Amino acid sequence: MISTKIQKLVLMALFTLSASVFAEDKWNSYYIGASSGAALGDAKSTDVTGYNGVPSSEIKYNTNGAQLSIFGGKNWLLTNNFLIGTEAAIGYMNISNKKQFADYVGVRLPTDSRASTDNGMFISLAGRFGKLLNDNTLIYSKAGFIQTDIRQSFIDEDPTGSLLISGTKTTKLSAPFVGLGLEYSFYKNLNIFAEYIHYQFGSINHTAKDNQISPNEFVFNEKLNLDTLNLGITYNF
Numbered sequence: 222m223i224s225t226k227i228q229k230l231v232l233m234a235l236f237t238l239s240a241s242v243f244a245e246d247k248w249n250s251y252y253i254g255a256s257s258g259a260a261l262g263d264a265k266s267t268d269v270t271g272y273n274g275v276p277s278s279e280i281k282y283n284t285n286g287a288q289l290s291i292f293g294g295k296n297w298l299l300t301n302n303f304l305i306g307t308e309a310a311i312g313y314m315n316i317s318n319k320k321q322f323a324d325y326v327g328v329r330l331p332t333d334s335r336a337s338t339d340n341g342m343f344i345s346l347a348g349r350f351g352k353l354l355n356d357n358t359l360i361y362s363k364a365g366f367i368q369t370d371i372r373q374s375f376i377d378e379d380p381t382g383s384l385l386i387s388g389t390k391t392t393k394l395s396a397p398f399v400g401l402g403l404e405y406s407f408y409k410n411l412n413i414f415a416e417y418i419h420y421q422f423g424s425i426n427h428t429a430k431d432n433q434i435s436p437n438e439f440v441f442n443e444k445l446n447l448d449t450l451n452l453g454i455t456y457n458f
Contacts, residue, residue, distance in 0.1 A: 247406050247457055248353065249298040253291070256416070256453025260288045260316050262445060266336030266375060269426070269440040272385075273322045273334055282320040284338045288449050289313050294349070302353035304361070310345045314371060316447070332378040338445060341371035345398070359404040367420060368395045373443035375429060387436075388429040391443050396422040410457040420447040 262284030270276060290312025297305050319337035347365025354360060374390040400418035407413055424444035430436035 250457040252455045252457045253293045254455035256451040257289045258451035262447040264338045265444040267442040272439040284316040284318045286316040304351040306349040341369045343369040357406040363400040375441040384432045385429040386432045396420045412455045416451045418449045
């Protein structure tokens with residue numbers, strides 16, 4: 222009887238130890254992965270100086286689309302099942318859309334008084350902080366910075382009037398971001414995750430000039446907020 226109890230205790234201790242080691246191997250590691258999902262954006266263009274006839278007139282439009290990324294990082298498992306990590310990513314935001322300001326004068330052509338947001342590549346760097354709920358499940362927060370090729374613009378190419386020929390686009394957009402995620406280890410070194418990220422691009426001005434001999438300057442303010450909902454998979458080394 223005593224030997225049987227001792228055997229059970231030894232087996233339980235070995236199982237607990239192996240589970241702990243396995244959990245540490247899975248979460249205290251380098252990893253690579255890929256993700257894709259929805260990108261939900263709201264853009265606003267403001268005609269600050271009244272190029273379209275009314276100063277500070279504005280239009281709003283959505284920039285909903287998709288995103289795709291590949292990434293790599295490193296996790297460190299701390300005491301009490303807390304986790305910290307760093308992650309770098311590269312990807313593409315497919316969020317292009319456009320909208321025209323209301324009629325002012327003349328015939329409205331498709332390229333007349335048009336605000337737009339372009340698709341773009343991005344790179345990002347983030348830190349993660351999480352808590353293991355059990356050997357296989359991690360809940361975490363994320364914060365970092367993104368640099369993109371996304372540009373916003375106001376273009377007027379109506380051949381019946383003056384044309385905006387320079388300064389029609391913003392510079393590359395960059396922003397801080399924060400997010401939350403849930404990650405699950407489903408098979409050996411493979412994890413799947415779901416993640417929500419909010420990017421705060423804010424607003425930026427650009428000054429466009431027309432094709433007159435003495436060019437006039439017109440200021441436009443562009444604003445973009447963007448949220449992504451991602452599903453992905455990682456491989457832990």
